[in-house]
Amino acid sequence: MGKLTELHEEALQDTKRKIKEDIFRFMETKEEAPSFDDYLNERIHYIEQLWVNVWLNKVTNFVSRSEKKAFLREKDYEVEGIDKKVINQVFRNEMRDFQPFEVIPWLQGLADSQADQWKERYETAREGYLLRLEQDKIEDEQKRVTQEIMKSLINTFQERKQSWYLPVRFAVARKLVSDLKEKVRYEQVDTFMLEEQLKEIGPFNPEDYRTLSDFFQELNGLIHRTLHRGRSYWEYETYYFVYEEYVSQFVMKTFPKSLLSLVSEEHLNMHQSAFDVALSSSEIRKWMQHDFFDQSAIYMDHLQEEYVEDLLDLADSQNEEDHAAIYEKDVARRAERRAAELAELHRKKQEEDRMMDDIFGREYSVSLGGNTKYILHIGETNTGKTHHALESMKQAESGLYLAPLRLLALEVYDRLNNEGVPCNLKTGEEEKSVPGSRHVSCTVEMFYEKESYDVVVIDEAQMMADKDRGFSWFKAITKARAREVHIIGSRNVKPMLLGLLENCEVEINEYSRDIPLEVEQREFSLKHAKRGDALVCFSRRRVLETASKLQNSGHSVSMIYGSMPPETRKKQMQRFIKGETKVIVATDAIGMGLNLPIRRIVFLENDKFDGTRRRTLASQEVKQIAGRAGRKGIYDVGKVAFTKDIKRMAKLLEQEDEPVQSFAIAPTTSVFERFQKYHHDLGRFFELWEKFESPFGTQKASLYEERELYELVRGTEIEGRLSMMDLYGFLHLPFSKKEPELTSQWLETMDAIISGTDLPEPKLKRKNLEQQEVAYKAVGLHLLFLYRLGHRTEAIYWERLRDDIADGVHESLDTEVSTMTMKCKRCGKRLPSGFKFPICDSCHYSRVRKRGGRRERKDSR
Known part of the structure; x- marks a missing residue:
């Protein structure tokens, strides 16, 4: 080899x-x-x-x-x-x-x-060895001398480091004067982007800052890299880092010279003898750099407590001998100031507590009608609870049905009118009046506490626990003015309802399923789909993809998902009810009051994204959805199937639900009225709402979407021209604020309202299913504005147009879904079947590389 x-x-x-x-x-x-x-x-x-x-x-x-x-x-x-x-x-x-x-x-x-070279080689080796021994001896002596001098230097530094804070303080004071006069103040326009997003807002005003720590939080216009929990981030640099470097450099430059001047003659001679060179300040800097850096950090802590006013006065002092006396005086004044500031903070806290109690304190206490009878309809899904409550409402002279969904409000509106009971419809996006009607079907958010009825029916009361919508149920339950209030809910809301109604006349009707539920032991796959199946997943994309697969394998399919127009959803349901379609594919919207002839509920997924994280379904969610299986007289056994983890998911069906522990609360008209005795700034209201600690057993609505919209109009003419109540009403309009097109439409409409011009018509694109769904929402948002502004005649045209769009969605579901392919949202490349992400791998990695390149460009800056 x-x-x-x-x-x-x-x-x-x-x-x-x-x-x-x-x-x-x-x-x-x-x-x-x-x-x-x-x-x-x-x-x-x-x-x-x-x-x-x-x-x-x-x-x-x-x-x-x-x-x-x-x-x-x-x-x-x-x-x-x-x-x-x-x-x-x-x-x-x-x-x-x-x-x-x-x-x-x-x-x-x-x-x-090489015999003659042996001795010569020995002499060379021996000579080098002896030289090394001598060098080792010299280095040992130098090490000893260094240690002795270092010990003396450290002792001297420890004795002097506190008094040496005075020159540091004076140098920082002079730099502060210079920066406040010469530098420009910035504010950050975009908290997420770091390129060209700083805005100059004029010169500094020294009176804006109490301590140097306050000034250190200002941005200096530069970007730097920082570490947090082991990861590297880019961020705007504050003056803290500028002064940290300045103090460090000042200490490293001046302290070695000061220490050198204090070294004894004996130690200077020792160093000269050992190193054959005089001791220098640069040598001391090298020896003690860690001590100097540590002390610089301590000085920065002291400096942050300094009052800006004191430092500005110090900068005018020309006599360094006075600095110690000035410092002692400032320290004494600092203690007095802090005591006064704490007293002022305590006073303001007490004042704010009184204000918070006045604004929010008693608003969320229960206020129940004394002559009202409360009838609870408690039980599982698909047990006839809503039917029995509505029968009582039909027999009353006047009635109000409060639904969790617009579709359910429409369903009850149609049902009562078809059964000879005139009924009006009222949702945020439409109002339909029937002559002679004294009954109303509406969404729960439309409840108005000053109206009276013989019977009020409140559906899906367990929604009280929803952090954003729950207060609408709480308000309806506790403020309803009626002879009878029928409350429909799952078993886990019963303890909460009894707690709220403990001093009232309460009748409890409990319902159990007549039709048993049976969990199949075989893991489900799409090839097992049969007539009467409802396949459940948790995203629109998965619904359409699954429906496409089923249609291409010969099944006729109905679809239901949250963003689908209610009119379209109703048509899809009717096709399934009439047997025109064999299978229905739906999101968990199917579990909310939709009565369909379902033989088997199939969970294609065992977890869902709840807006924050992906989590396993809760027991109540599994029961709510699975309960839709079975229909008396059609399917006397309701079947439930899963694609995996059958034993674990079956246990959730048998598990006792966690009781509802709290209900959600949200701002009311009374809260806003009392708030306006103190402030007229909606931004301040959001701050106080964040501070407000909700009473035991309650959970505040996050108001996240309202705050996000408010930031778009904060400080603009829109905020200036509208009353606070009117502005909040527009912020609170129920539309999908995650859709950029709808947010832009909202902003354009707000501009038109304050300028007194005609409302802009929605920009409608209707080429495909997705565009038609967005168009439907856009018209819905336009109708919200029209009804809020009282333009009911104009709303008639847009309601007809919306019905037309809903028909288009229904037709597109028939024509597009069977031929649809999932495509990358960035490049349009076809995605593999079952692919979990909206963009392809190539686009994802390209985006990651671009982010890396952007960071490199920032680094070079």
Whole structure:
């Protein structure tokens, strides 16, 4: 093997070099020149073993596995399927006797041929050895001198470091004066983007800052990289980092010089003698840099407590001898100031507490009608709770039905009118009046507490726990003015309802399923789909993708998902009810009051994204959805199937639900009225709402979407021209604020309202299913404005147009879904079936690389 020959030559040269080095080390420690035989006798074992070690290491590390196997195969070894370690061991054994190098004869020949150089080599080795000993002695002395001087310097520094804060303080005071006069103040326009997003807002005003810590929070216009929990981030730099570097440099520059001036003559001479050079401030800086850096950090802590006013006065002082007295006076004044500030903070806190109690304190206490009877309809899904409550409402002279969804309000509106009970419809997006009607079907948000009815029906009361919408249920339950209030809910809301109604007349009707639920033990796949199945997943995208697969395999399919127009959803349901479609694919919207002839509920997913994280379904969610399986007289057993984890999911069906522990609260008209006694700024209201601690058993609505919209109009003419109540009403309009097109439409409409011009018509694109769904929402938002502004005649046209769009959505579901393919939202490339993300891998990695490039550009800046 050519490789072995090459390595053999390298091993020879390495062995000879190591032996010559060993001879040199052997000679240098001897006081008299040793003979070759002396060396040989003492080092024979090392010399004999050296070749084998060098050679085996070479061939083990630099001969590939395939070459080793080829060599062993020629030696008739079986090498296929043999462990790598065994191959190496066998190969090393073979190499031990491969062209051995006779070290002793070579060394003897070398000694014979260079006998006259042996003594000369000894003298060179000995001379170098003695020089090293002398250098070691000098270095030991230098180390001793350094340690002694360092000990003295550290003691001196410890004694003086507190008094040396005074020159640091004075230098910072002068820099502060310069910065406040010459620098520009910035504010951050965009809290997420770091490129060209700073805005100059004029010069600094010293009176804006109490302490230096306040000034340190200002941005200086630069960007720097910072570490947080081990990860690197880019952020705008504040003046804290500017002054941190300034103090550090000041200390590193001045303190070594000051310490040098305090070194004793004895230590200066010791250093001169040991190093043959005078001690310098740069040498002291090098020795004590860690002490200086640590002290700089301590000085920064002291500086942050300094009052800006004191530092500005100090900067005018020309006599450094006065600085100690000034500092003592400032420290004494600082204690007085802090006591006064704490007293003022305490006063303001008490004042704010009184204001908060006045604004929010008693608003969320229960206020129930004394002559009202409350009838609870408690039970599982699909047990007839809503039917029994509505029967009572139909027989009353006047009634109000409050639904969680617009679709359910529409369903009850149609049902009552079809059964001869005139009923009006009222949702945020439409109002329909029927002559002679004294009944109303509406969404729960439309409840108005000053209206009276004989019977009020409140559906899905467990929604009280929803952090954003729950207060609408709480308000309806506690403020309803009626002879009878029928409350419909799941079993887990019963304790909460009884707590709210403990002093009232309460009748409880509990419902159980007549139709049992049966969990299938076989894992479901799409090929098992049959007539009467409802397949449940938790995103629009998954619904459409699943429906497409089923249609392409010969199934007729209905679809239901949250963003689908209610009119379209109703048509999809009717097709399933009439048997025109065999299977329905839906999100969890199917679990909210939709009565369908479903034979089997199939959970295609066991978890869902709840807006914050992806989590496993809760027991109540599984029951709510699974309860839709079975229909008396059609399917006397409701079946439930899962695609995986059947035992775990089946336990959730049997598990007792966690009781509803709290209900959501939100701002009311009364709250806003009391708030306006103190402030007229909606931004301040959001701050106080954040501070307000909701009473025990309640949970504040986040108002996140309202705050996000408010930031778009804060400080603009829109805020200036509208009353606070009117502005909040527009912020609170129920539309999908995550859709950029709708947010833009909202903003354009707000501009038109305050300018007194006609409302802009929605920009409608209707080429495909997705565009039509957005168009439907856009018209819905336009109707919200029209009804709020009282433009009911104009609303009629837009309601008709919305119905037309809903028809288009229904048609698109029939035509587009069967041929649809999931495409990357960025490049349009077709995505594989079942792909979990909206963009392809290439676009994802491209975006990651661009982010990395952007960070590099910022670094270079």
